[in-house]
Amino acid sequence: MTEMLTTPQGRTLALNRVEGQGPAVIFLGGFRSDMEGTKALHLEGWARENGRAFVRFDYSGHGASGGAFEDGSIGDWRDDAAAVLDTVPGPKILVGSSMGGWISLLLARDRGDVAGLVTIAAAPDFTEDGYWAGFDEAARAQLAETGVVHVPSEYGEPYPITRRLIEEGRAVLVLRTPLSLPMPVRFLQGTADVDVPEAWAHRLLAHAEGDDLRLTLVKGADHRFSDPDCLALIVASLEEVLGRLAA
Template sequence: MAAAASAGAWALWRGSSSWSSVAARSVSRGSLQQLAYRQKSSLSFLSQPDRPALAYRKLKGKNPGIVFLPGLNSNMNSQKAIALEEFCKSLGHAFVRFDYTGCGSSEGNIKECTVGKWRKDVLAVLDEVAEGPQILVGSSLGGWLMLHAAIARPEKVAALVGVAVAADYLVTTFNQLPIEVRKEIEEKGEWKIPTNHNEDGFYSLPYSFIKEAENHLSLNNPIPITCPIKLIHGMKDEDVPWQVSMQLAERVVSTDVDIILRKAGHHRMKEKDDIKLIVYTIDDLIDKLKTLT
């Protein structure tokens, strides 16, 4: 019966023999896996004093748990987030995905949001929703936020997995614009960032968002994070160049840092093989953390 349950959970990934070996290993992890397979996350809300409620979905299970941090203009229902939930469900590990203030199903006005406010959201989820040590998986802007969370809550963060980490990148990109363009953005109070990811062809950010983000720059000084870190980046990323992950690896204090460059990978890393790579990486990291405890 356990084998049948596992086969269903891993059906999406059976295009790879190496992936099947990961699935086979999960079968041996006992009856807890059967319970996890049947478990489904439901939409819940985290109330915060004087702040909008945060929407989240949580699976209970073994530690380390996994917390997924989405990117800019994304939410907890992305392909990566859902795939990670299925992966954690199959292994019986805890998992949390959530929406930042003003995003997805969470309350709040996105036009009033800042990097600092979203940082508080991540810390609230770690403090109030996640239980025990966690592996933070941060995508794009979520990768920037996971760095701040790891610094603020080292006792809660067992490891980091960054996917196309956009540390400092909005500020860096803005500062590289011609001075007359920056002045125009400041006067209009809005920055329209070109993108291929929506029908409008641009993301709109308040100028105030960029100025506030300057208070959270990470790459100018050594980053006091000592836990294991895996950085995955597509070399065809047209939004955040893979060199940002290289720079981040140099800045963190931790010596246990691996950089995985995917030659055909784009920014969102949402193709089937991209997601396989992310899940392989997390699975290996879970095994590694077990040997360290």
């Protein structure tokens, strides 16, 4: 059953919760995605089968949550995720996909209740290193003048990339300052991902600091990372993190 949560900032979020054993697993979806995606639902099924506490949710401006996508930013969506985490007692395991990987890195760095992390095609700093770096002078001028540039997407309608998204994103970058991850972390990345280059995964692994960090590359996997083998790898990585904590 879908719950509605009002955040400290006054935004309304939709979430689905499975009661069970902790540490709870929380799925953080990607840019313009929602909690009804293949990976989120697959993990919910795993949680139900294993009696594991689990939460999936929509950021503001996404899915069933309130607000307009164009009004949001990485910091806003980080705060949305933090509000969800605050409803879950005890340590948490985060599974962050794409933008959710960036947000989960922020939470793992800044909070004391993140006990483990799995990222899927993590996209830290993508507003700067992806969109802004890829804009030509005309696009940058349009962004400055109108406040928005519409970028084609293979997933549907063009994405509105706002000036606020770019400018606010610079306040929450994670690859320009130390990134301490003192918990079990598993980074997953497909080599055929055209949205998040494989090089970004190597950069993240090289930059992050921690004693239990591993990167797994899947040859031929794309950004969706949702075929049966990829879904099985996500679960296996999650179970490995949980096993590390139990040990």
